[in-house]
Amino acid sequence: MGIILYIGNDKNITDSIQKFSSSRNRIAVLDAGFNYRHYIEEYMPDYILLSESTDRFREISQYITDQTSSNLIITGNNKEGHILSGIPAVSCPETVEQLKKIVDVINNIYSETEAESSKFKFLRQEVISFYSIQGGVGKTTMAVNAAWQLQKKKIGKILILDLNFCEGPSDIPIRLDINGSRNIGDYINDVIGGDGDIGKSIVELNGIDIMSAPYSLYQSDSFNIDMLDGLIYSARNDYDVIIADIPFRYDNISLEMINLSTTSVLVLSQEIRFAPRILGFKKFLPENQKKIAVLNKFENSGDMAIDDLEKITGIPVCIPIPYIPSERKSLTKGDNKITGIIDLEAGVNNLLSNIF
Ligand SMILES: Nc1ncnc2c1ncn2[C@@H]1O[C@H](COP(=O)(O)OP(=O)(O)OP(=O)(O)O)[C@@H](O)[C@H]1O
Numbered sequence: 001m002g003i004i005l006y007i008g009n010d011k012n013i014t015d016s017i018q019k020f021s022s023s024r025n026r027i028a029v030l031d032a033g034f035n036y037r038h039y040i041e042e043y044m045p046d047y048i049l050l051s052e053s054t055d056r057f058r059e060i061s062q063y064i065t066d067q068t069s070s071n072l073i074i075t076g077n078n079k080e081g082h083i084l085s086g087i088p089a090v091s092c093p094e095t096v097e098q099l100k101k102i103v104d105v106i107n108n109i110y111s112e113t114e115a116e117s118s119k120f121k122f123l124r125q126e127v128i129s130f131y132s133i134q135g136g137v138g139k140t141t142m143a144v145n146a147a148w149q150l151q152k153k154k155i156g157k158i159l160i161l162d163l164n165f166c167e168g169p170s171d172i173p174i175r176l177d178i179n180g181s182r183n184i185g186d187y188i189n190d191v192i193g194g195d196g197d198i199g200k201s202i203v204e205l206n207g208i209d210i211m212s213a214p215y216s217l218y219q220s221d222s223f224n225i226d227m228l229d230g231l232i233y234s235a236r237n238d239y240d241v242i243i244a245d246i247p248f249r250y251d252n253i254s255l256e257m258i259n260l261s262t263t264s265v266l267v268l269s270q271e272i273r274f275a276p277r278i279l280g281f282k283k284f285l286p287e288n289q290k291k292i293a294v295l296n297k298f299e300n301s302g303d304m305a306i307d308d309l310e311k312i313t314g315i316p317v318c319i320p321i322p323y324i325p326s327e328r329k330s331l332t333k334g335d336n337k338i339t340g341i342i343d344l345e346a347g348v349n350n351l352l353s354n355i356f
């Protein structure tokens with residue numbers, strides 16, 4: 001059962017629209033003067049019908065676009081048609097009849113996806129970024145482990161996006177042994193050629209789609225924020241979970257990726273002396289994003305109090321992931337080949353339970 005939320009003030013509409021609820025969806029109505037963020041976060045509506053005449057229309061439509069995975073339908077005369085620029089939304093005249101038609105269309109979409117949905121649990125779309133304030137702490141290991149575990153749970157389509165631009169293959173293609181394959185470089189060429197199809201740059205492994213960093217810095221240099229925005233916009237249409245492996249670099253691409261994420265995961269080492277850097281970095285994190293920190297390679301040396309860390313950073317810290325000693329267990333590929341990524345199963349599952 002899905003949720004359709006109508007936000008608007010027209011009494012005629014608010015009285016009528018609630019009657020459109022069916023076995024496939026529930027229709028909720030939110031009046032002016034409400035705490036819309038709280039409601040949207042709690043109920044995660046699949047579709048939001050937002051009246052153009054609502055107070056704070058711009059603020060709300062921007063919030064829905066940037067911070068939620070709800071589909072936005074703007075109702076009204078679209079007098080201010082320019083408002084829609086930069087906001088992915090469709091518009092519909094604000095009459096009871098038109099809204100009924102829209103709700104019927106949504107009902108049909110639900111019925112088409114019902115067979116699919118019985119296979120896995122529907123979940124809120126997540127864009128999860130793994131980042132750090134020092135190198136070598138386990139971002140790549142954790143990003144790949146997260147994808148592996150989510151794939152095992154069959155929760156939907158997963159994309160790993162590797163933003164570790166370097167000369168030659170980056171860590172993910174090397175460790176997963178997918179060298180020489182397609183990567184973001186193909187997407188860049190496609191965008192320059194006027195298209196922008198992400199499918200051409202994706203390699204599939206264990207049922208997970210992977211988009212690796214380009215193999216040359218020359219190519220990476222032409223990757224800009226607009227391309228990243230376009231890439232994530234397309235990927236959000238195709239994937240249920242997007243996992244970004246962000247390098248320890250404060251460049252515009254890394255910061256924009258964090259900005260576009262629904263959840264940011266800060267991977268930390270036990271060295272508390274790095275904490276001041278977290279405070280410096282926090283200003284780059286969007287206010288309404290889900291944030292979580294995880295200590296990796298944890299050893300019970302007692303020099304890290306998680307409560308202190310939470311107090312210092314203001315970011316919740318989940319159960320630490322232990323250091324895996326030399327007899328490492330590695331993730332395996334579909335053909336039972338061992339990858340160069342160590343298996344952090346229990347720890348990563350705990351992290352994921354904090355996100356989903
Ligand atoms: N829990 C762990 N126990 C033992 N070794 C680990 C653990 N997590 C990661 N490692 C190892 O630490 C090294 C660095 O991990 P990884 O490459 O994932 O870090 P990173 O943060 O992505 O590094 P970079 O900043 O270079 O991108 C790797 O050799 C990896 O196998």
Ligand SMILES: [Mg+2]
Pocket residue numbers: 139140141164171245247
């Ligand atoms: Mg890495």
